[in-house]
Amino acid sequence: MSFNRKSSRQMQQVTVKTIEQVTPRVRRIVFGGNTLADFTVPNPGAHIKLIFGTKPNEPIDDPRKLRSQMRTYTPRYFNPNTKELTVEFVLHGDGLASTWAAQAQVGETLTVAGPGGGMDIPENLKTMVMLVDESAMPTAGMVLEALPAGCNPIVICEVEDASEQRSLSSSIEVKPTWLFRQELGAKPGTLLENYLPHVVANVKDFDDSFWLIACEANTMRRMRSHLLKQQGINKDRLVTRGYWKSGASNHPDHDYGES
Ligand SMILES: Cc1cc2nc3c(=O)[nH]c(=O)nc-3n(C[C@H](O)[C@H](O)[C@H](O)COP(=O)(O)OP(=O)(O)OC[C@H]3O[C@@H](n4cnc5c(N)ncnc54)[C@H](O)[C@@H]3O)c2cc1C
Secondary structure, eight states, X not given: OXXXXXXXXXXXXXXXXXXXXXXXXXXXXXXXXXXXXXXXXXXXXXXXXXXXXXXXXXXOOOHHHHHHHEEEEOOOEEETTTTEEEEEEEOOSSSHHHHHHHHOOTTOXXXXXXXXXXXXXOTTOOEEEEEEEGGGHHHHHHHHHHOOTTOEEEEEEEESSGGGOOOXXXXXXXXXXXXXXXXXXXXXXXXXXXXXXXXXXXXSOGGGEEEEEEEEHHHHHHHHHIIIIISOOOGGGEEEEEEEBTTBSSOOTTOOSOO
């Protein structure tokens, strides 16, 4: 399994076409626009950059300002025929992107850069293990759709409560294990962390498996360390990503937990 970290900075202006409230904390927004004519179908695990608060066609020349206005999201679906791009936003509370998504209206515009990165999934993979929170469920769905026939997916999703359960894919049926923070008063990521030993016990052969852990950055690091140091998993079989970090705004998109 290999992971491509490169991303494209080509920027496109897009328009909100439809908005669907999927769960109380997730909004699915479909963007359209002729500018998406050159958008490429993303690999599973790819990301895009969304640039907020810019006026249409107004270039941001100051790189620091540009960075502060950008957030990283998953191009969940791209339909090359209709040139529509779907993004699923977690409404986590205060935050440039979350606030924008909570208030977005059809017809609004936004700037998109990318896509970039993503995984090449080997044809002979036997077991795909994914431990994700709600922000990485779009990635988990993309990975599921790219798995070879016969590959066994093991998916653990940590969400706020039972009302946040949602289908990971419209084409692949999988029954994730759901972990609910609210009923235990748990901090984000800690339920995934506590559940990790159960998952390890159920994976028969590490060498036939590949692991994706994507969630809050501090918990991701502890899970990475557990798998590498206590379980001796080969690091080439593991992709870990801090999708966001507790208390930090605009956490960098390249936090793989390696340092
Ligand atoms: C490769 C990649 C793909 C991603 N794909 C998606 C995606 O498809 N959908 C999605 O919703 N997110 C996704 N994320 C996560 C998203 O980039 C972050 O959640 C981002 O911080 C949101 O920006 P913001 O402006 O709303 O909040 P920020 O301004 O970055 O942060 C404000 C505050 O909110 C907290 N916060 C940020 N995110 C969360 C969260 N998810 N839950 C709880 N508290 C949070 C921060 O700790 C901070 O205290 C992805 C991240 C990466 C690296």
